[in-house]
Amino acid sequence: MAESKITIPKDISPAVIKRLPRYYRYLGELKEHDVSRISSKELSQRMQVTASQIRQDLNNFGGFGQQGYGYNVEYLYTEIGKILGLDKVNNMIIVGAGNLGQALANYHFEPNGFRVLGLFDVNPRLVGLTVRGVEIYDIDTLEEFIHTHDIKIAVLTLPKQTASDMAKSMVEWGIKAFWNFAPVDLKLPKDIMVENVHLAESLMTLSYRIRSNNE
Amino acid sequence: MAESKITIPKDISPAVIKRLPRYYRYLGELKEHDVSRISSKELSQRMQVTASQIRQDLNNFGGFGQQGYGYNVEYLYTEIGKILGLDKVNNMIIVGAGNLGQALANYHFEPNGFRVLGLFDVNPRLVGLTVRGVEIYDIDTLEEFIHTHDIKIAVLTLPKQTASDMAKSMVEWGIKAFWNFAPVDLKLPKDIMVENVHLAESLMTLSYRIRSNNE
DNA sequence: TAGATTGTTAATCGATTAACAATC
DNA sequence: TAGATTGTTAATCGATTAACAATC
Numbered sequence: 001m002a003e004s005k006i007t008i009p010k011d012i013s014p015a016v017i018k019r020l021p022r023y024y025r026y027l028g029e030l031k032e033h034d035v036s037r038i039s040s041k042e043l044s045q046r047m048q049v050t051a052s053q054i055r056q057d058l059n060n061f062g063g064f065g066q067q068g069y070g071y072n073v074e075y076l077y078t079e080i081g082k083i084l085g086l087d088k089v090n091n092m093i094i095v096g097a098g099n100l101g102q103a104l105a106n107y108h109f110e111p112n113g114f115r116v117l118g119l120f121d122v123n124p125r126l127v128g129l130t131v132r133g134v135e136i137y138d139i140d141t142l143e144e145f146i147h148t149h150d151i152k153i154a155v156l157t158l159p160k161q162t163a164s165d166m167a168k169s170m171v172e173w174g175i176k177a178f179w180n181f182a183p184v185d186l187k188l189p190k191d192i193m194v195e196n197v198h199l200a201e202s203l204m205t206l207s208y209r210i211r212s213n214n215e
Numbered sequence: 216m217a218e219s220k221i222t223i224p225k226d227i228s229p230a231v232i233k234r235l236p237r238y239y240r241y242l243g244e245l246k247e248h249d250v251s252r253i254s255s256k257e258l259s260q261r262m263q264v265t266a267s268q269i270r271q272d273l274n275n276f277g278g279f280g281q282q283g284y285g286y287n288v289e290y291l292y293t294e295i296g297k298i299l300g301l302d303k304v305n306n307m308i309i310v311g312a313g314n315l316g317q318a319l320a321n322y323h324f325e326p327n328g329f330r331v332l333g334l335f336d337v338n339p340r341l342v343g344l345t346v347r348g349v350e351i352y353d354i355d356t357l358e359e360f361i362h363t364h365d366i367k368i369a370v371l372t373l374p375k376q377t378a379s380d381m382a383k384s385m386v387e388w389g390i391k392a393f394w395n396f397a398p399v400d401l402k403l404p405k406d407i408m409v410e411n412v413h414l415a416e417s418l419m420t421l422s423y424r425i426r427s428n429n430e
Numbered sequence: 431t432a433g434a435t436t437g438t439t440a441a442t443c444g445a446t447t448a449a450c451a452a453t454c
Numbered sequence: 455t456a457g458a459t460t461g462t463t464a465a466t467c468g469a470t471t472a473a474c475a476a477t478c
Contacts, residue, residue, distance in 0.1 A: 039460090047400075048400075053447075056447090067460040103314035112415055176425070204299045205232055205233060207299055207329070208232055210305065210391070210408060211223065212225070255436075256435080270437065270438085271469090280435075282435050283434045
C-alpha cells in the first residue's frame with residue numbers, strides 16, 4: 001500500500017477530474033455500509049462505468065490498489081478526499097443574498113472543505129439578517145472583508161447584469177476562484193478559476209431530450 | 216434560408232447538446248444588441264470556441280447559414296429555441312420545498328419553456344404557504360396532483376435519503392423526466408430522463424483546481 | 431463577377447476500452 | 455502456489471479541428 005503523501009500531477013484531463021467526486025461519493029457510501037474492500041470490477045458494476053476506466057482514472061494519481069485484492073475502501077476514500085482538497089478548509093463568501101444565495105448558505109459544505117464566512121447584498125432589507133448563523137453584510141463592505149479575512153473563494157449568485165463587473169472588482173480585491181451561478185461567462189485573467197453552474201442551461205438540455213423523445 | 220419545420224435527428228452526441236444552450240444564450244444577447252447577422256468566425260471569437268465546431272454543431276440540425284453571408288441572428292435564435300423545445304410550455308412540479316426547492320420556485324423559467332404548477336413537501340409548516348404565487352402542497356396529495364394535471368416533469372429537491380424511493384413512486388404515477396438535485400444516481404427505467412445537478416460535486420472540482428494550483 | 435463564408439469531408443487529437451503481463 | 459486483480463500498454467472509438475470545394 002503506497003505512501004499517503006499526495007502530489008497532484010499537473011496534466012489531468014477535465015474528464016477525469018469531473019469523475020473524481022462521484023468515485024468519492026460511492027466510496028463514502030460503501031464505507032457507511034462497512035464494506036472494507038472493493039475491486040474495480042464490482043465498483044464498475046455499481047457505478048455503471050467500465051472497470052478499465054476506474055483503474056485508468058485512479059492511476060493518474062498513484063497505485064492505490066493491490067493486485068489480487070482490489071482497493072481498500074477507507075484508504076481510497078481518504079486519498080481521493082486529499083486529491084480533491086477536502087482535507088483542508090477553505091473560507092468563502094457568497095455574493096448575492098437572494099433566494100439562491102441564501103439556499104446555498106443553508107447548505108452543509110464543511111464536509112466538502114468549505115466554510116461560508118459571510119453573505120453580501122445591496123438590498124438594505126437583507127443586510128443584518130442571519131442565514132444559518134452567517135450574517136448578510138452590505139456589499140459596500142465587501143472589499144474590506146475580503147482583505148481582513150483573506151478570502152480567496154467566492155460564490156457568485158448575483159443577477160447577470162451585475163455579476164461580471166462585480167467579479168472583475170473582486171479579482172482586484174484578491175479573489176482567486178469563483179463558483180459562478182450567474183448566466184454569464186466571466187472574462188477574467190487566466191489564473192482565476194471559475195466553476196460555472198448554469199441552471200437554465202441544464203434545464204434546457206432536459207427540455208431538448210423531452211422534445212426529441214416525443215417526436 | 217431553410218424551411219422552419221424542425222426535425223430532430225436521433226443520434227446527436229451529448230457534447231453537442233450541452234453546447235446548444237450556450238449558443239442560444241449568445242444569440243439572445245446579440246439579438247438584444249440589435250446584431251442581425253453573424254459569421255461562425257466572429258461568434259467563435261466571442262464564445263472562445265472554434266468556428267469549425269460551431270458549423271459542425273449547427274449542421275447536425277440543418278443548414279441555417281448562407282455562404283458568403285453567415286447566419287441570421289434572429290432566425291438562428293428561433294431555430295435553436297425550437298430544437299431545445301423552448302417554444303412549447305411544459306408543466307412541472309417541485310418535490311421538496313426546502314431552501315433549494317423554494318429558490319428554484321422563484322426562478323423565472325417561463326422563457327425556458329417551463330411552468331411550475333406546485334411545490335410538495337412533508338413538512339406541515341410549509342404546506343399552504345405560497346412561493347411566487349405557487350402553493351406548497353402536502354406530499355400525500357402528490358399522486359393525485361400528477362394524475363389530474365397530467366404532470367410529466369419533476370424537479371427533485373428532496374434529501375438524498377428519500378429521493379430515490381420517491382422518484383420510483385413518481386415514475387409509477389406518470390413522471391417521465393427528472394431535474395434531479397439530490398446527490399444520488401436515480402436508478403429508473405431507461406425511458407425515464409434524468410438531468411442531474413450535483414452541486415457538491417461541482418464545488419469539489421473547484422476545490423481540486425484550487426488545491427492543484429497551490430502545489 | 432469577386433469575395434466571403436458556409437457545409438462537409440478528411441486529418442488529428444484525445445478519451446475510452448480491451449488486453450495482458452506483473453504481482454499480491 | 456494458484457487465483458485474482460491490479461497497473462499499464464496497445465487498440466478502438468468518438469469528438470474536435472483543419473481544409474477546401476460549393477455557393478451565395
